[in-house]
Amino acid sequence: MTVSADRLPVAAAESGVPAPPPGLVVVGYFDQPPGYRIERPRGADSWLFTWTTGGRGRLRHGSGETGAGAGDLVVLAPGVAHGYGVEPGARHWQFWWAHCQARPTWRSWLRPYDAGEGMYVVTPTPDAVHGRVEAAFRRMLADARWTGTEAPPVLAPGEEPVAVAHGAAARELALCSLEEVVLLTAGTARTQPPRPGVDARVRRAQALIDADPAAPHTVRSLAAHVALSPSRFAHLFTGQLGRSPMRALREARLRHAARLLETTGLSVERVAAASGFASAPHFNRAFRERYGTPPGAYRTDGPMVGT
Known part of the structure; x- marks a missing residue:
């Protein structure tokens, strides 16, 4: 089932923009103009993964804050107040995003990039892996629409940029693509040279x-x-x-x-x-x-x- 952002299933929240309820796997691709901003004073019940492909984003999680440029993966854990949007002064923010329950195995890969309070900033990632990461997100968007029969669909240009994986098989297949994103980014960023000055x-x-x-x-x-x-x-x-x-x-x-x-x-x-x-x-x-x-x-x- 494909849904647009304004028909996305939501969880109850006292204030701010509600997040998808736990248990769903939701993936999307946005290119937002200046002024775009999401605020969730109570956080979300699911994890949020964002991968920036263009422009600049700004994400706040608890007392921490980070910018996001092309090639940055920023992950926000559940239960912590957060907000995100186009970075002030930037012309736009182009990014993939996914709400889901993270697989337990991902924590060990993300742990080196823990910025505090459950925010993980995976950067820098080499340019050589950017294309494959974006391909994994595109595949995730297609796999989320899988009905469990025949092959997963192939996305055509201009198709709805948000999808919800309802079936168990579609959810697991979509999570496999997201796992590839985590491994590619955390694995390659981890191997970057240490800080300048180390022998x-x-x-x-x-x-x-x-x-x-x-x-x-x-x-x-x-x-x-x-x-x-x-x-x-x-x-x-x-x-x-x-x-x-x-x-x-x-x-x-x-x-x-x-x-x-x-x-x-x-x-x-x-x-x-x-x-x-x-x-x-x-x-x-x-x-x-x-x-x-x-x-x-x-x-x-x-x-x-x-x-």
Whole structure:
């Protein structure tokens, strides 16, 4: 079923512009002029994803605020007052948007871009992936209209720019396209070079850790990769990144373990081994310290409980 914005199903709200009710997957594409503004003092019951393709937008979430230009993905979690519109002084804001219940696995990809209070600002994303991200949104718009029979429709130019996925199959198919958006943007933005001034050898060592956190890295092996003595390497790495190489390795292993718990059915013991931990008890202690819950409960409850 295709709906226009003025017939979009809405949830009750005390004031401001209502949001779609939870459980729906709604996707659309807007090109709005100056003056366009949405305010939701109570937030929404669903997550909001926006991907800017042109112009400039401005989004507020709780006490945080961010601008959005071409290639920026901004995600707003439920339950927090928010508002968004064309940035003052901009000629327009051209953007894709989607309201839905986010899949639990997405949180680990978005976590590095948490700007506070449930706002995630994923930037910068390389120009090389922009076309594929937009293609994923176009596919999401088409898939949301799928009836579950034959193939999903192919959109023709000028078709209604808003769609609601009503059937279970259409919802899941549309969410698969949105998951591609999250992976493409968070995965590529995460690999951008660190802040200016960080030594290239430190960047290479961090990249080695991030690429394979389960590998048996040591200060000595990492130092050898970047042609430094172990003592010089440890001093330089800690001084520039604010944490020791082994602390950085532990954090990378825990992030990797959390992602495995969210996305696979591997036992806790196998997750521990696949993440580079020597023993399950050591892994359990480290994981509880980092995430506030043991691995088994993290998998059962999910990292997005209540959303």
